Amino acid sequence: MPEGLEAELYRSGAERALDRTITGVTIDGRQPWAAEIEAVLPGATFVAARRIGKMVLLDLGRAAGADTLSLHFGMTGRLIVDDVAAIDSLEYSSARDDASWDRLVVGFEDGGALRVNDPRRWARFEFDPPSDRLGPDFLDVTADHLLTVFARRRAAVKAVLLDQAVVAGYGNMSVDEVLWQTGVCPLAPARDIPVDDVVRLVEFAPTHLIGMLDRGGSHRGAIDPEVRAALPPCPRDGTPLRRDRVGGRTTIWCPHHQVAGRPS
Ligand SMILES: [Zn+2]
Structure with a gap:
């Protein structure tokens, strides 16, 4: 159950994904923002990894119809960059890294990837979340x-x-x-x-x-x-x-x- 502390570990892990050109995106088609995310990310780069509460915010480095991709990890989501997990195992979650649980895969030109792996599908991804809903x-x-x-x-x-x-x-x-x-x-x-x-x-x-x-x-x-x-x-x-x-x-x-x- 990722809380703010886990999100902070994910945020620091996501720094490894900065300044790398995105070449491909695979996203769970049930995600409400799937089409936008597939359209906007290729060719872009993440330039900063921030966090608010339990959300990790990845700022995009060029005007592409969105400024920030937000990642919310639900109960069991994990962030993995280049196959290195920021947290080996979450309490109440699986330490298994099953590719069929990947809900978002952002591939980079250098062959690496940022992934959100979530057995229970409660992770959510969106662009430019409103900032006024969080304290x-x-x-x-x-x-x-x-x-x-x-x-x-x-x-x-x-x-x-x-x-x-x-x-x-x-x-x-x-x-x-x-x-x-x-x-x-x-x-x-x-x-x-x-x-x-x-x-x-x-x-x-x-x-x-x-x-x-x-x-x-x-x-x-x-x-x-x-x-x-x-x-x-x-x-x-x-x-x-x-x-x-x-x-x-x-x-x-x-x-x-x-x-x-x-x-x-
Ligand atoms: Zn006591």
Whole structure:
């Protein structure tokens, strides 16, 4: 399940695809932008690899009817450049690289290729996505922005952080991780999170998450897939961890130290 952290790994992997002339495109015909992508890419080059939230954006280097190709990886998509995967295996996904799962193949003049391989077909590709449907990126979001949004939301803070229009890039595992690390209760109404805790969350998240990125992605935190499955005592204080549904997602949290914002 590629979250913003995985998308950042894909983005850095996509830098290997820059400044190489595109000679061919093969795309899953069910993709809504298939015809446009097949028509525009040949002859072009990617000149920059950016990321917003869970999307990787590849900027095109010549006026060709589109400025940017966006890649969204769904639940199981992987980005592979020249047969080198940015991530060897995703949690809950297959490490197999079956060519029949290639949903987009961009071939370069030098014989290499950029591919998105996705067993479950939820990856999406489009040109020039509207920029107003995503909030600020989760690694850049400010406390002022979150405080403004939180003040008018009574939904659980975890659900609000997962709303990509509020802040782009958080996924289920990375949200559980930062809430556990910062002692914020995932079920607390967003508007009840004290200002100091919002500020701490915003300051802590990028540095800690980038550490997880260096270790391989959103499954490399304290609340890792083994902890999620086994529900051992809290690594910090030994209290049994809890598993609840919050915003429709399985949420692992510690009832002892994740108290910020919790109704008393
Ligand atoms: Zn704890």
